[in-house]
Amino acid sequence: MKKKAKVLSGILAASLVMTGLVGCSSGGDKKEGAAPAPKEGEKITLRVGGWSSSPEEQAILDAQIAEFKKQNPNIDVKFEPVVGDYLQKLQPMIASKTEPDIFYLDAYAAPEFMDKGVTEPIDEYIKKLNVNLGDYEDAAIKAFQWKGKTYGLPKDYNTLALFYNKEMFEKAGLKPPTNWTELKAAAKKLTKDGVTGFSMSAELPRYQPFLVQAGGSVIDGDKPTLNKTENAAAIDFIYGDMMKKEKIAAIPKTLGVDWSGDAFANKKAAMVVEGAWLIPHLAKKSPDLKYGIVELPVKEGGKPSNMIFTVAYALSKNSKTKDAAVKLMTFLTGKEGQKFVVEKGLALPTIKELGKEFSIKYPDRTPFVKGASYAVPFQYGTVGVKLVDAGNKAAEAVVLGAKPDAKAALEEAQGKMPK
Numbered sequence: 001m002k003k004k005a006k007v008l009s010g011i012l013a014a015s016l017v018m019t020g021l022v023g024c025s026s027g028g029d030k031k032e033g034a035a036p037a038p039k040e041g042e043k044i045t046l047r048v049g050g051w052s053s054s055p056e057e058q059a060i061l062d063a064q065i066a067e068f069k070k071q072n073p074n075i076d077v078k079f080e081p082v083v084g085d086y087l088q089k090l091q092p093m094i095a096s097k098t099e100p101d102i103f104y105l106d107a108y109a110a111p112e113f114m115d116k117g118v119t120e121p122i123d124e125y126i127k128k129l130n131v132n133l134g135d136y137e138d139a140a141i142k143a144f145q146w147k148g149k150t151y152g153l154p155k156d157y158n159t160l161a162l163f164y165n166k167e168m169f170e171k172a173g174l175k176p177p178t179n180w181t182e183l184k185a186a187a188k189k190l191t192k193d194g195v196t197g198f199s200m201s202a203e204l205p206r207y208q209p210f211l212v213q214a215g216g217s218v219i220d221g222d223k224p225t226l227n228k229t230e231n232a233a234a235i236d237f238i239y240g241d242m243m244k245k246e247k248i249a250a251i252p253k254t255l256g257v258d259w260s261g262d263a264f265a266n267k268k269a270a271m272v273v274e275g276a277w278l279i280p281h282l283a284k285k286s287p288d289l290k291y292g293i294v295e296l297p298v299k300e301g302g303k304p305s306n307m308i309f310t311v312a313y314a315l316s317k318n319s320k321t322k323d324a325a326v327k328l329m330t331f332l333t334g335k336e337g338q339k340f341v342v343e344k345g346l347a348l349p350t351i352k353e354l355g356k357e358f359s360i361k362y363p364d365r366t367p368f369v370k371g372a373s374y375a376v377p378f379q380y381g382t383v384g385v386k387l388v389d390a391g392n393k394a395a396e397a398v399v400l401g402a403k404p405d406a407k408a409a410l411e412e413a414q415g416k417m418p419k
Contacts, residue, residue: 044321045076046328048313049093049103051086056280060344064337068328075324094118097318101325105152105314107143107379113314114146115382120315121149125326131334139308140350143377152312153333156347158275159306159371160209162297166290168195168270176294180210180237183271183297187248190270198249199260199269202239202399204391205307205378206273210234212305212376213298218391222381226391227407227414233299235406239399251399265289275309276368280346295367306375310350348372383418390416 053061058081065077080100082089087109093099105113113119126133133141136154144152164176168190177183187197200206208218216231218224225231242249252260255268261278263269265286272278273296282289298304313329315322331337338349342358348368349358359366380387390413394406403409 043074043076044324045078046102046321046325047100048077048079048328049090049100050079050081051104052081052083054346056344056346060340060346061332063340064332067336067340068331071331072324072327075328077328094316099316099318101316101319101321102313102329103316104155105144105312107154107308107310107312107377108384110144110151110312110314111146111379111381111384114144114149114151118317119151120317120319120322121151122153122315122326122329123150125315125323126150126153126330128323129327129330131330135335135352136333136350137308137352137355137372139372139375139377140310143308143310143379144312144314152314153329154310154312154350155333156338156341157308157310157350157372158277158347159308159368159375160206160273160275161293161295161367161371163264163272163274163278164292164294165264165267165270166292168267169292176292177271177297178294179297180299184237184242184248187242187271188246191248195267196248196250196255196263196269198242198271199252199255199263200238200249200273201260202251202392202395204388204395205309207234207238207395208391209296209305209307210238210299213302215302218387219380219383222383224380224383224387224390224414224417226387226394226417227410231410232406235395235398235409239395240406243399244401251396264291276346276348276365279365293364293367295370304371304374306371307378308372308375309378386417390414 061079065079069075069077086104090099090103105119133150137157140154140157144150144154162176169176172189174186174189177186183198190197204218211218211231211234214230214233216228216234218226238249243251252258252263255263257263257266257268260269260272261274261281264272264278265282282291295304296306313332315325315329319325333350335351335354338351338354341347341349342354342361345362345365349355355369355372359369394409394413397403397409398406403412
């Protein structure tokens with residue numbers, strides 16, 4: 001799950017999702033000419049929809065499906081990857097009731113699907129299979145619950161952590177920062193010889209954990225709270241003080257790259273905030289780079305916070321094999337299926353028990369597992385597109401000097417929100 005490209009992919013695509021979908025998937029309508037539900041014991045085929053993944057991710061899914069088919073010889077499973085804009089291509093399939101039985105649903109786009117009834121609640125199905133939702137990471141499950149119902153099971157997840165260049169830290173006699181004061185001091189000492197101490201993009205899903213640490217929030221229920229007084233502290237600290245004033249930190253573009261992962265790989269930044277998706281990127285682009293990973297520095301007096309980026313398998317309302325589809329879904333996301341996720345280490349398993357196994361197998365990645373316990377989903381109800389866009393522009397306005405401070409930038413951002 002390479003989130004660098006995908007973290008904000010829903011921002012543009014999700015705005016298209018519900019255009020034409022409302023009322024297209026009522027579930028009770030039977031499509032003319034549709035095949036009847038299979039009889040008990042009859043061999044059936046399940047279709048699984050998802051975006052085109054890396055060869056490594058595909059290998060995990062292939063292994064999961066092979067094991068499921070071995071245990072369920074009467075069920076065939078076909079994965080149907082979508083190349084290009086996933087949500088845009090999924091939309092006409094849902095409208096024509098030809099979507100796969102289960103399909104990937106990103107947490108960011110999920111509220112639109114759940115609110116408009118595009119997907120089927122799965123509570124009754126998983127109850128029959130004795131699935132305990134408490135086995136999953138809380139934030140990952142919460143992302144797919146809406147008005148008391150559950151609409152999907154998370155297949156894996158990622159959180160954020162601080163990556164730091166070990167050689168630069170050792171040379172400077174520094175230890176990884178644990179709070180804001182230490183983060184700023186380290187960035188100041190490491191900014192020299194063409195290296196910037198800290199790099200982070202001007203994006204809400206990067207700075208939000210710092211904002212929450214300061215007592216802020218971006219949404220309360222379905223009401224945006226971008227102009228909450230406490231929110232200004234994080235933006236002023238990172239984008240105002242560290243970047244604009246002291247120039248000991250920078251957004252990726254200032255360093256000549258598209259994202260902070262490349263700034264870190266190219267040794268242009270000593271510290272960055274990213275998810276575990278950065279690990280395979282570094283292995284390919286900078287295999288000799290020595291780095292460490294720690295939990296995000298926490299504001300003095302504040303509580304730790306993080307973001308959880310996750311994708312679920314959602315159930316089609318039009319599936320004629322719902323019981324079998326949910327059986328597959330629970331296998332892929334359950335203990336047996338998630339063991340394949342642990343083995344490869346590309347993303348983190350959503351089953352809490354297996355998170356412990358993941359930490360044992362990959363002890364250096366433990367900060368990501370710990371972060372899940374105090375994370376919130378990358379999700380903002382049905383106003384997500386506008387909220388994230390406004391939040392991003394607020395941070396950009398401060399670092400680029402378009403606004404004098406975060407308070408002014410956030411007031412403007414709040415003004416763009418639905419009343």
